[in-house]
Amino acid sequence: MSSFTLDGADVAFTEGQTIIEAARVAGRFIPSLCAHPEFPAHGSCRVCTVLVNGRPMSSCTTKASEGQVVESNTAALNRDRQALVQMLFVEGNHFCPGCEKSGACTLQSLGKELGVTSAGFAHESPTRPVDASHPDILLDFNRCILCELCVRASADVDHKDVFALSGRGLHKHLIVNAESGRLADTGMSLEDKAMTVCPVGVILKKRQGFSTPIGARRDDVQTPRQRLEAGRKP
C-alpha cells in the first residue's frame, strides 16, 4: 500500500484519498473545521492546512501521494490555525457560557485544542437576529462560521435547498431560501440531514438546550482528537 509521512509517522492511503482522509483512517489527528467526512471537501476554513513537501496546502483538498512529507503539528502552523479560529470567533457573536452547544461545538473544541484563550482581534459584534419562526427549529445566525455544511446537506442530501450564503466579504451571511426569509416558510424539518451537520450552534432543535449535563456532553467525554486517536491501530 502507498504511504506518506505525517509528522514523521507513516500513513497508508488508497488512491483518491485526501491527506486528511488518510490521516483520519490511520487515527492521526489534523485540526479541521469545515471538512466533514460525509461531504466533498470544501477547503474554505483553511484550519487543516499542512505543509506538503514544505508548501502550505489544505489537507482536505490535497490528494495523498506516494512519498509526500507532510508536516502538521508545527508551532508555526498551530499559530496560524489559532489566528484563523480567533478570527472566526470575533466575526460572529460567540458567547460560549450561554450557548447550548457548549461541550459539543467543533469551533469551541478546536479553540481548546489550539490553546485559544483570548479573542486576539477586535470583535466585529455583528447584528444577527435569530429566526424562531419554525415551530421545532431555531436558527441562531450569531454563531454561523459560513462553513456551508448546512447548504450542502440541504441541497445534496435533503434536496430542499433551504440554505444559501449571501453577500460578500465581511457582509457574507447565511440566508434561508424563502421569499419571507423565514425558516417557517421552507420545507425544513427535524429529520433533515441539515439538522445534524452544523459544527457550531446555529441550527438547533427547540426546547432541548442544556438537557445533557456537563460531563456527559460530546466533547466532555472525548475531544475530537481523543475520538480519532482512540481508533488508531498500534
Place this chain on the structure above:
Amino acid sequence: MTETLRRIAIDPLSRVEGHGKVTLLLDDAGHVHEARLHIVEFRGFEAFIVGRPYWEVPVIVQRLCGICPVSHNLCAAKALDAVVGGVPPPSAVKLRRLMHAGQLLQSHALHFFHLASPDLLFGFDSDMARRNLMGLVETHPELAKQGVMLRKFGQQVLEAVYGKRIHGTGAVPGGVNKHLSLEHRDEFSKQLPQVKQWALGAVALAKQLTEANLVRHAGFGTVPSAMLSLVAADGSLDLYDGGLRAKDAEGRLLFDGLDASSYRQLIQEEVRPWSYMKFPYLSALGPDAGWYKVGPLARLQVCDRLSTPLAEAARQELIASSPRTIHAPLVFHWARMIELLHAAEDIERLLQDDALVQGELVSTGERQREGVGVIEAPRGTLIHHYEVGDDDLVTRCNLIVSTTNNNQAMNEAIRSVARQYLDGHRVTEGLLNHLEVAVRAFDPCLSCATHAMGQMPMEVTVVDSSGAVLSRAERGAS
C-alpha cells in the same frame, strides 16, 4: 430641600463586589440629612435576555453573579417551569433543593469567613492591610481553614449536581438534567459529621463576635423596617419554595402565604435618578413606610421555625437574645451562620432520599406565556419574571434580586452610621470603614443588583448645601 444640603460621597467600598459610591448630603447645621448608596454600573440583563430562547435563560442570567449563580439558575428555572407547563417531578425538586442548600452553604461561608469576619475579629478601625482574608490566615489559621473547607464542601455538592462549582447547568425548565451519583452521595454523607461540627463552631463564633461588636458599636446602622421571606405552608422557613410572608418592624404579620405570581401586587419598584438600583416597597405601606429587609436576619424572624433541630435551637437562641424584633445589621452574620448550619443539616436529610439517585427528572405540560419564580437566595428574596412568545423567545423580563430588595435598608443603615461616625465634614478612614461594614452586613455583592461587572471600588464625597464638595475619599478595589 436639597439646595440647603451639603453632600458627602464615599467611593469606593472594598470587599463589596460591584461598584458603589456613597454621597452624604449635609444640611445647613452640618448633620447628615440623607445618605445615598449609588450604584453606578448598569448591566442590563433584563434587556438583553429579550429575544433569546427561554431554555437559555437559566444559564445566561446566572452570570449576574459569581457568588450565588445557582440561585439565579434555580429561580429562572422555577419561573420557566410555569412556561413549559410542568410541575417538576419529586426527584427534580429534591435535587434542586440539594443544589440550593449547597449554594447557600458555600455562599454563606464565603460571606462570613472570607469577607466579613476580618472586620468583626480585628475591629472596624484596624489596619486595612491586615483586615482581610490573608490577615485571617495569618492570625487565625484554623478558623480560615474551616471557612475554606465549609465553602469547599458546598461547592463539591454543586459540582456533583449542577456540573460545575460555578456557572453549571443543573436546573432546566421543568426539572433538572442529572441525578446525584451513588459515589457522590456516599462521599458527602461521610463528610457531613465534620461539616456539621464546623458549622456549629461557626454559629458559636458568629454569635460571640456579633455580641462583642454590638457592645462596641451600639445601635450600629440599626433602622427598624418590615421584613419579607418565603415560608412553607406549615410556617417553617423554606428557602426553595413556599408563600411570601411579611412582618412589620415590630414583628406583626402583614401578609402570609401569598403566591409568588402576585409579587406585582405586593411590591412596587421606585426609580431614583441617582442610582441604577431600584427601590422596592410593599404596596400596602407605600414608598415611605413600605421598604423592607430580606436575607438571613429577616428570614429567621419572619418564619415560625427551622425544620432542622440544631439550627432551630440556634435560632431560638438568637430570637431570645432580644426582647424585640432585631434590626441590627451586625446580627445578619449570626443569622447567616445559623442558616449555614441549617443547610448542612438539610443536605444530610436530603442525602437519605433515594429520589436523588433515581426517578424522572423533567416534566412538561401545556405551554404558558408567563412565569414567575421566587426563591430565597443567600442574600434574600429573589424574584424572576419572564414572558415568552409563541415562538419560544423571551419578550419581557423583570428581576428583583436580593440586594435590590435590601436597597433602602442599606441606604438607611449607611445614613445611620454616617450620622454616628461623620467627624465634622471630613471623610476619615474610620468613616469609610464603618460604612463598608454596614453594607457588607447585608451584602458583599452589589453587582447582581445593578447587574454590574467587576470588583467594587468605593468613593465617599461630602457635599454641602450649596453643592460644593467639602471632602472626598476613595479606595481602590481590594
